Amino acid sequence: MGEQTGPVRDRGHGRAPSMADVAAHAGVSHQTVSRVLNDSPLVKGATRERVTAAIAALGYRRNSAARLLATNRSRRIGMVAAHLSFYGPSMIAASMQDAVHDAGYELALVGLSDPTPGDLREAVDRLLDQAVEAIVVAVAHEGALETARGLDLPIPLVLTQGVGPDEALAVGIDQEAGGYAATAHLLDLGHRRVAHVTGPLQWVEALQRRDGWRRAHEDRGLLPGPEIEGDWTPPSGHRAGTRIGGDPEVSAVFVANDAMALGVLTGLHEHGRRVPDDVSVVGFDDVPEAAYFWPPLTTVRQEFATLGARAVARALEAIAGDATGPVTLVEPALVVRRSTAPAPRA
Numbered sequence: 001m002g003e004q005t006g007p008v009r010d011r012g013h014g015r016a017p018s019m020a021d022v023a024a025h026a027g028v029s030h031q032t033v034s035r036v037l038n039d040s041p042l043v044k045g046a047t048r049e050r051v052t053a054a055i056a057a058l059g060y061r062r063n064s065a066a067r068l069l070a071t072n073r074s075r076r077i078g079m080v081a082a083h084l085s086f087y088g089p090s091m092i093a094a095s096m097q098d099a100v101h102d103a104g105y106e107l108a109l110v111g112l113s114d115p116t117p118g119d120l121r122e123a124v125d126r127l128l129d130q131a132v133e134a135i136v137v138a139v140a141h142e143g144a145l146e147t148a149r150g151l152d153l154p155i156p157l158v159l160t161q162g163v164g165p166d167e168a169l170a171v172g173i174d175q176e177a178g179g180y181a182a183t184a185h186l187l188d189l190g191h192r193r194v195a196h197v198t199g200p201l202q203w204v205e206a207l208q209r210r211d212g213w214r215r216a217h218e219d220r221g222l223l224p225g226p227e228i229e230g231d232w233t234p235p236s237g238h239r240a241g242t243r244i245g246g247d248p249e250v251s252a253v254f255v256a257n258d259a260m261a262l263g264v265l266t267g268l269h270e271h272g273r274r275v276p277d278d279v280s281v282v283g284f285d286d287v288p289e290a291a292y293f294w295p296p297l298t299t300v301r302q303e304f305a306t307l308g309a310r311a312v313a314r315a316l317e318a319i320a321g322d323a324t325g326p327v328t329l330v331e332p333a334l335v336v337r338r339s340t341a342p343a344p345r346a
């Protein structure tokens with residue numbers, strides 16, 4: 001007979017191997033196995049290797065319910081995220097997943113397509129039913145954010161979108177600073193009236209990026225160019241680009257995300273406006289494709305990996321009772337490519 005390589009199960013009852021089986025197989029106590037599973041420094045290297053080998057040989061999987069009963073710790077962090085089909089929200093969720101895993105936790109994710117206050121409360125209740133130790137909310141809608149801030153929960157709740165610099169239990173990217181950097185870059189190139197294609201204005205982050213656009217003009221004593229509301233999608237950007245293409249006074253536009261910027265580029269090209277010779281364009285997000293737009297897109301990069309790590313760190317601090325004071329927002333970075341150039345001469 002060949003050697004058995006798969007997980008070993010009790011031949012009489014077909015049950016999964018237990019911690020006691022691992023202890024017997026490794027020749028150690030039940031407590032030693034528990035210490036290995038909890039990464040205790042009290043276990044010597046050779047013993048740890050023996051227990052780890054026994055776990056692999058038996059195909060042992062830890063019983064999360066039993067762990068919760070024994071420790072009152074689920075090692076699970078919940079997350080409520082909205083509009084995961086969009087680049088920004090999906091990257092926040094992905095960065096959270098990586099950071100939670102690196103911290104030795106599991107992520108319980110509830111995605112919302114329509115983040116109304118009622119939907120948010122229901123999502124939080126679902127996560128509480130899963131015994132999560134903290135909840136991270138990545139929802140940028142004004143009404144849902146207001147609801148989240150007003151929740152009275154038995155566990156910490158951390159906000160990651162639409163936050164300001166003074167919020168105590170929150171992390172975020174400085175959206176206003178990103179909008180300011182994008183607009184300042186265009187003004188410093190000599191453009192005097194920078195148009196802006198906003199995101200949907202019920203999104204707090206769209207408002208924050210617009211605030212940066214306005215402040216960059218105010219600091220220079222200039223009036224901003226036209227403002228056009230979009231919905232984060234390329235078709236809405238195309239409609240905006242068509243309007244801007246017909247306005248010869250506009251020589252630059254800051255677009256609130258890269259997907260809309262792609263549509264703006266197409267609309268401008270269709271009107272015979274050359275980018276960047278006639279009109280300079282700056283986006284926001286730095287999606288992987290931005291460097292391959294034509295021309296390659298100048299944009300604002302959001303550091304989502306840093307955001308995910310900070311969100312998890314903040315949640316763990318709150319679980320331990322150590323989260324005190326506001327945190328510094330992550331600073332976005334302007335990435336200059338070939339869609340921007342000095343303003344054309346009059």
